[in-house]
Amino acid sequence: MSACAPAKLAEGRVRSALVDAGLSNANAACMADRMTDRLSIGQLQKLQALQGPKRGLSDYVATVRRIGDAELLGVTTTAAALCAMGFAPEKR
Numbered sequence: 001m002s003a004c005a006p007a008k009l010a011e012g013r014v015r016s017a018l019v020d021a022g023l024s025n026a027n028a029a030c031m032a033d034r035m036t037d038r039l040s041i042g043q044l045q046k047l048q049a050l051q052g053p054k055r056g057l058s059d060y061v062a063t064v065r066r067i068g069d070a071e072l073l074g075v076t077t078t079a080a081a082l083c084a085m086g087f088a089p090e091k092r
Helices: 005-020 025-036 041-048 057-065 070-085
Strands: none
């Protein structure tokens, strides 16, 4: 097993959590790939707890902001922006 295997195993769970939080499948897949490489398991678990009604990326980022974790917010914001604009390699 490679050193990044745990992050890749977590990617599916993160993707599901993002969809459960109301993001589209395409944005969730793109963001999960970026986020699992950059966040700790504890930070990913915080995201997994964010479930709610269908909402857009800006509403999701506002919800993440309320967690109060600057690194988590930065990674989420960057992933959301890059994926939404199509600049993330994962979205191409």
